[in-house]
Amino acid sequence: QNQQRTTEQWRQLDAAHHLHPFTDTQSLNQQGARVMTRSEGIYLWDSEGNKIIDGMAGLWCVNIGYGRKELSDVAKSQMDELPFYNTFFKTTHPAVVELSHLLAQVTPAGYEHVFYTNSGSEAVDTMIRMVRHYWDVQGKKDKKTLIGRWNGYHGSTIGGSSLGGMKYMHEQGDLPIPGMAHVEQPWWYKYGKDLSPDEFGVEAARWVEEKILEIGPEKVAAFVGEPIQGAGGVIIPPATYWPEVERICRKYDVLLVADEVICGFGRTGEWFGFEHFGFRPDIFTTAKGLSSGYLPIGAVFVGERVAQGLIAGGDFNHGFTYSGHPVASAVARVNIELLRDEGIIDRVKNETGPYMQKRWRETFSQFEHVDDVRGVGLIQAFTLVKDKSKRELFPEFGDVGLMCRDIFFSNNLIMRACGDHIVSAPPLVISKAEIDEMLGVAARCMETFERKLKDSGLV
Numbered sequence: 001q002n003q004q005r006t007t008e009q010w011r012q013l014d015a016a017h018h019l020h021p022f023t024d025t026q027s028l029n030q031q032g033a034r035v036m037t038r039s040e041g042i043y044l045w046d047s048e049g050n051k052i053i054d055g056m057a058g059l060w061c062v063n064i065g066y067g068r069k070e071l072s073d074v075a076k077s078q079m080d081e082l083p084f085y086n087t088f089f090k091t092t093h094p095a096v097v098e099l100s101h102l103l104a105q106v107t108p109a110g111y112e113h114v115f116y117t118n119s120g121s122e123a124v125d126t127m128i129r130m131v132r133h134y135w136d137v138q139g140k141k142d143k144k145t146l147i148g149r150w151n152g153y154h155g156s157t158i159g160g161s162s163l164g165g166m167k168y169m170h171e172q173g174d175l176p177i178p179g180m181a182h183v184e185q186p187w188w189y190k191y192g193k194d195l196s197p198d199e200f201g202v203e204a205a206r207w208v209e210e211k212i213l214e215i216g217p218e219k220v221a222a223f224v225g226e227p228i229q230g231a232g233g234v235i236i237p238p239a240t241y242w243p244e245v246e247r248i249c250r251k252y253d254v255l256l257v258a259d260e261v262i263c264g265f266g267r268t269g270e271w272f273g274f275e276h277f278g279f280r281p282d283i284f285t286t287a288k289g290l291s292s293g294y295l296p297i298g299a300v301f302v303g304e305r306v307a308q309g310l311i312a313g314g315d316f317n318h319g320f321t322y323s324g325h326p327v328a329s330a331v332a333r334v335n336i337e338l339l340r341d342e343g344i345i346d347r348v349k350n351e352t353g354p355y356m357q358k359r360w361r362e363t364f365s366q367f368e369h370v371d372d373v374r375g376v377g378l379i380q381a382f383t384l385v386k387d388k389s390k391r392e393l394f395p396e397f398g399d400v401g402l403m404c405r406d407i408f409f410s411n412n413l414i415m416r417a418c419g420d421h422i423v424s425a426p427p428l429v430i431s432k433a434e435i436d437e438m439l440g441v442a443a444r445c446m447e448t449f450e451r452k453l454k455d456s457g458l459v
């Protein structure tokens, strides 16, 4: 259906008209974008006919894998029947009702209410407004500040990027907005010093208590965190971290929010990351795996306490034209039904996740400049380090990460460099054979990388 063009023609038109996200447009246009034309399972094909292993499931989102006709079929039939209607002004429609009913079944008990958005960022901004409105309705109008983590990622809207802890995003456009605070991330490898991971987990959670006391509990509305920090480098907190954070939030009556945009819908082997780590958020935000990226949709799940507060609180003046969009809702419903009925999440937990974690460690631990090889379910990473024996990172954090990522990419394997962390989050349908194929390519790339590293004089 797209007009057939040469790669060069697509690149030229793209360079002439298309501004890409998170991109230095000038440098991209010098080298030209890679044109992805079609996909199937865990594979992509580009306009030059290269078959590519998508070790990142797009952007951590294509949980169901590419090419599921059940989703395109339901999109067409819903679009033919009711392509759009809004959920403002006392109207609803079957597609969003059925999705909401299904989501109440796949979430643990106590999360019966869901608000829809078009993205994870909008889900985060919705949460920010909900949290502040909730405390207003409770008569605690000073309880406004939200605490996040440095290097946390909560999207690109003004609210999401303020709550996020990416300093380069704050510097761009005079952020954060008022009422945002940050604590250090629970990254044992860098901050753990001589503490054991379990000791460090409690220590890192105490940073939250210190921040609450510094601001004043009567001013702190919520603590917000990704169960595993994704774009911040797949920072997996020690098991002691989240239960301690939950205890602290309850102690000071601070709402606990999980940002499940990456961890949600099976990524860790549980439906949600908070189930893996054993805590219960008051609210959690989702997007990505909700529709497996086939159509844009996000959702905010509201626990009983906040839901009752909002429902009793009169007009909640917030929402989007496409909140609960019929076609996105129908696609999300079928996506969730497939994840559930095909037992995909159980397989991640009991079969392909453990296999990936075993093979991932076997493949990468052998390399001289790789350390902190880690992962849960089907989200995994390692860190490129200057000297393993001293847990010494490279001084210009990020340069070698890009070098490594480019070697994978030119060998038709997509992994992601977050600083000097190399991370992967493939579609949840990846088979054991495909895991072996992916890691076979990766191992050869790492041999090339270590040769290049030695030639670079960086080590």
Ligand SMILES: Cc1ncc(COP(=O)(O)O)c(CNc2cccc(C(=O)O)c2)c1O
Pocket: 059, 118, 119, 120, 121, 122, 124, 153, 154, 155, 156, 226, 230, 231, 259, 260, 261, 262, 287, 288, 416
């Ligand atoms: C935890 C979390 N919260 C919110 C968002 C924002 O979602 P939207 O993008 O749909 O507004 C995200 C998104 N995460 C994200 C998005 C784009 C790129 C990368 C990367 O790691 O390269 C990560 C995320 O990972």
